Amino acid sequence: MWMYLGLLAALFLGLHNLCKRHAVQGNEVFPVLLGTVSSGFLFIAGFYLFSKFNAEYALEKGYDFQDITATTHGFIFIKSMIMASSWVLAYQALKHLPITIVTPIRSAGPFFTFIGAIIIYKESPNAYQWIGFFLIIFSVILYSRIGKKEGINFKRNKWIFAIIGATFLGASSGLYDKFLIQNLSLNPQTLQFWFCLYTILILLVILTITWFPYAEKRKAFTFRWSIIAVGILLQSADYFYFKALQDPDALIMLLSAIKRSQIIIAVVIGGLVFKEKNKRQKLIPLIGILIGVGLILYAN
Helix, strand or coil: CHHHHHHHHHHHHHHHHHHHHHHHCCCCHHHHHHHHHHHHHHHHHHHHHHHHHCHHHHHHCCCCCCCCCHHHHHHHHHHHHHHHHHHHHHHHHHHHCCHHHHHHHHCCHHHHHHHHHHHHHCCCCCHHHHHHHHHHHHHHHHHHHHHHCCCCCCCCCHHHHHHHHHHHHHHHHHHHHHHHHHHCCCCHHHHHHHHHHHHHHHHHHHHHHHCCCCHHHHHHCCCCHHHHHHHHHHHHHHHHHHHHHCCCCCCHHHHHHHHHHHHHHHHHHHHHHCCCCCHHHHHHHHHHHHHHHHHHHHCC
């Protein structure tokens, strides 16, 4: 069941990435990010208020919110710090790079998670899973060569380093999620509610320094419907992902790989919607990534 929940998370993440591209294109990045997290928080807050006014029905439907200790709040705040940093880097990169370059680099995230799962959680991959992960990395290298044809030098372009940093932080957060869900016994909605709230506070501090004082930047921001869609789609994806992690048998290395099947939506549909170049050439490493994910998912 946890694998199917992972696939549902991948579906919502793929749609989330397309909307995110629309939200940041030619727009101010930080207020877009604040808007997406805020809309996601309001979405979760609706369930929170519902649980307070109709506790028995909410508990029956599985939407109860836990009372947590100050220490647990601290652990959630650490996750907010990690993901806020990752999102800031990722949104900046997405603004300056094609989605068909950004998404495949992000697909290397399972490799970092894979290594962390072995070292931290002692998860044991087999030979096919090793092959799958190295195939993903090789496919990302192929994408880098295609990117040069679009004027993107992977060694000199700072946005490439930004998306690599965002990928590493995102993978670290994925490993941390298993600790929060399984070791601290947090349910998905409790984690999502407080995580979003703390992330909003962190982003407000960043915007107070980098955006609010500058009238020119404030005027450059354009509100778009996709900002709200990004927040709701991301929280929907996270809910299914956290539900999958609640299963004691769930392997974080496999869940991380399953989530990368979102690349089908982002590269194929995104390439058509945003009219990006070299779509056919990008199908070759895309197939490599899908085979790699398949080896991880179905190897016994």
